[in-house]
Amino acid sequence: xxxxxxxxxxxxxxxxxxxxxxxxxxxIIAFSSGNAxxxxxxxxxxSVIMPVTAIAYDEKSRWERYALATALNxxxxxxxxxLFGGLCIVCGMLLGILFTLAAEKGSxxxxxxxxxxxxxxxxxxxxxxxxNLPIVFHFGVEKGxxxxxxxxxxxxxxxxxxxxxxxxVSGSLFSNMPLVLYVVIAAVSFGLSIVVSNLIYSKKxx
Amino acid sequence: MENVLEVRKLRKKYDSFxxxxxxxxLPRGSIMGFVGQNGAGKTTAIxxxxxxxxADAGEIKIFGEKHNALDRKLKEQIGVVFDECNFPxxxxxxxxxxxxxxxxRSFQVERFDKLLxxxxxxxxxxxxxxxxxxxxxxxxxxxxSHGAKLLILDEPTSGLDPIVRDEVLDxxxxxxxxxxxxxxxxSHIISDLEKVADxxxxxxxxxxxxxxxxxxxxxxxxxxxxxxxxxxQIDKTKVLGYRENQFSVAALIRKKDVPKGFLVExxxxxxxxxxxxxxxxxx
Numbered sequence: 001x002x003x004x005x006x007x008x009x010x011x012x013x014x015x016x017x018x019x020x021x022x023x024x025x026x027x028i029i030a031f032s033s034g035n036a037x038x039x040x041x042x043x044x045x046x047s048v049i050m051p052v053t054a055i056a057y058d059e060k061s062r063w064e065r066y067a068l069a070t071a072l073n074x075x076x077x078x079x080x081x082x083l084f085g086g087l088c089i090v091c092g093m094l095l096g097i098l099f100t101l102a103a104e105k106g107s108x109x110x111x112x113x114x115x116x117x118x119x120x121x122x123x124x125x126x127x128x129x130x131x132n133l134p135i136v137f138h139f140g141v142e143k144g145x146x147x148x149x150x151x152x153x154x155x156x157x158x159x160x161x162x163x164x165x166x167x168x169v170s171g172s173l174f175s176n177m178p179l180v181l182y183v184v185i186a187a188v189s190f191g192l193s194i195v196v197s198n199l200i201y202s203k204k205x206x
Numbered sequence: 207m208e209n210v211l212e213v214r215k216l217r218k219k220y221d222s223f224x225x226x227x228x229x230x231x232l233p234r235g236s237i238m239g240f241v242g243q244n245g246a247g248k249t250t251a252i253x254x255x256x257x258x259x260x261a262d263a264g265e266i267k268i269f270g271e272k273h274n275a276l277d278r279k280l281k282e283q284i285g286v287v288f289d290e291c292n293f294p295x296x297x298x299x300x301x302x303x304x305x306x307x308x309x310x311r312s313f314q315v316e317r318f319d320k321l322l323x324x325x326x327x328x329x330x331x332x333x334x335x336x337x338x339x340x341x342x343x344x345x346x347x348x349x350x351s352h353g354a355k356l357l358i359l360d361e362p363t364s365g366l367d368p369i370v371r372d373e374v375l376d377x378x379x380x381x382x383x384x385x386x387x388x389x390x391x392x393s394h395i396i397s398d399l400e401k402v403a404d405x406x407x408x409x410x411x412x413x414x415x416x417x418x419x420x421x422x423x424x425x426x427x428x429x430x431x432x433x434x435x436x437x438x439q440i441d442k443t444k445v446l447g448y449r450e451n452q453f454s455v456a457a458l459i460r461k462k463d464v465p466k467g468f469l470v471e472x473x474x475x476x477x478x479x480x481x482x483x484x485x486x487x488x489x
Contacts, residue, residue, distance in 0.1 A: 002308040003304075003306065003308030004305075006304055007294065007297070007301075010296075010304070010305070011294055057294050060294070060295075061291070061293060061295060062288070062292050063294060065292065066286065066292030067309075068256070068257070069281075069284070069286040069288075069358075070281065070286065070306075070309050071309055072281075073278070205253075205258065206258040
């Protein structure tokens with residue numbers, strides 16, 4: 001498992017220059033405007049898609065087939081991607097907090113809700129990964145992207161339909177939710193997603 | 207002689223292809239060449255042995271242990287090379303050390319370093335800049351660096367130039383100096399296998415045609431060349447396959463079945479395979 005994580009981070013290191021450049025550009029904007037939203041959004045998006053990018057590299061080199069012929073098993077491969085995704089989100093969140101504290105000025109009363117939003121974003125990121133990874137494990141990265149798009153479009157369509165029949169899914173319902181509930185929802189979805197992915201992966205042929 | 211690998215009546219059915227009752231024994235201290243044309247079922251059989259796909263029926267034993275117990279300890283002892291390098295191309299050989307020593311408990315960094323030196327592989331160059339030969343040598347170096355006792359190699363020499371192929375074959379021969387070790391190597395380059403293999407298993411259209419000691423094969427079969435008239439005198443049940451042209455007939459036959467007065471030439475492994483699959487059968 002450790003070897004798999006090292007491999008994924010080494011590949012990430014390869015993209016490091018591009019990421020560092022993007023981070024530099026966005027941080028200049030953040031510091032000059034006093035608003036770290038763009039940096040934190042970029043960090044959020046990058047950290048959420050990182051495990052799928054790692055899987056895309058694996059697919060390109062047919063790494064999974066080889067890895068399963070080494071001392072690793074299917075569960076190792078699945079868990080490593082979740083761990084990698086989780087670590088990316090935690091790193092993204094911590095960097096986001098640092099940027100917010102450094103770039104934005106204001107009292108604790110102003111900063112605390114912003115920091116809360118970062119933790120909420122991290123939890124949402126975990127939920128998105130939890131939906132995305134089983135789809136990618138099942139369909140592969142290319143087809144997985146289409147399937148993920150269909151999931152998002154379906155969710156939007158459902159929300160629209162519910163609105164049409166008079167059921168409003170209120171944004172304030174989520175924004176007023178206690179932070180701990182976000183964390184619990186993220187943890188449960190992560191756990192369930194791992195179970196589903198293991199099931200998918202155990203039946204996969206390479 | 208104790209077998210490192212035993213395969214019994216292995217079956218796998220796809221819509222357009224079926225692997226039927228594959229059986230083979232790989233004794234300790236030997237190299238088995240697994241030959242057959244493209245699409246014959248070599249890779250499917252290897253994938254089944256490595257548990258990458260599930261068999262419909264049959265039994266596999268590695269080091270005497272049943273296949274479903276293909277656990278970490280057992281897998282540590284199996285070195286694998288596929289027909290392409292499966293390491294992400296942005297990694298370097300130095301990165302591979304970091305990754306593999308955290309995958310194989312028994313990964314020997316010194317041994318790997320030595321192999322990199324002897325195979326003239328750069329340590330800090332990304333794999334994407336390697337030639338195909340270098341990539342294959344890197345894969346083989348990894349397989350030889352974690353104390354494996356069984357090497358399973360799927361077309362490791364395909365697409366390599368003769369010099370690199372020779373280097374790779376030397377590595378296999380060096381590996382087999384330890385009599386506890388064994389190699390199963392699939393290839394459609396018969397000349398490579400004729401050089402190094404002790405056993406030849408020939409698969410055709412999903413079926414094993416023969417799995418025998420190479421020397422015994424060469425001793426047993428011969429190519430009989432004669433005129434059409436002479437060929438008519440031969441008991442056709444003894445002919446395993448033949449080819450004819452306007453002037454003569456060449457037939458694969460067991461040397462013990464050669465009628466008196468006829469001469470046979472030594473059959474190569476390639477000829478045996480070709481006669482058995484592409485040669486005509488006497489009815």
